[in-house]
Amino acid sequence: MADTTIQKGVLKTWKDDRGFGFIQPDNGDKDIFVHISSLKGMARRPVRGDVMFYEVARDTGGKLKAVNARIDGVEYQEKTARPGKVWLWVLAAVLGLISAAVAAYFL
Structure with a gap:
């Protein structure tokens, strides 16, 4: 269960190739784990x-992690609908x- 209190901190480390940091x-308090999946949008x-705002929850192993995180000063990006792979194949065939x-016709 997440603590709905918004916490603030600074991203101390970030491993972009692995999608997580602290x-x-x-x-x-002790450094807290943050995964890229908690930064949706x-x-x-x-x-x-980066200055981060986040809530705290426990993972399945009982360790604390950041959830519902956001980067201070960075806008949310609305998701745009992308055509699925099937539509790309149909378009290519057409x-x-x-x-x-x-x-x-011209031959």
Whole structure:
């Protein structure tokens, strides 16, 4: 269960290739783990030194982690609908058929 109190801290370390890091809380508590999945909708990935706002929860092993995190001063990015892979294949097939028809017409 998450502590709904918003905490503040500074991102002390960040391993971008692995998608996690540790926040140093402003209240002096021990560093807290943060995973990229807790930063949904941020317009950019975090970097060391970012001021973070977050809630605290326990993972399945009982360790504390940051959840519902956000980077201070960074906007949320609205998700845009992207066509699925099926639609890309359909589009490619239609364009191929049109190209073949045009080529056949002019030959």
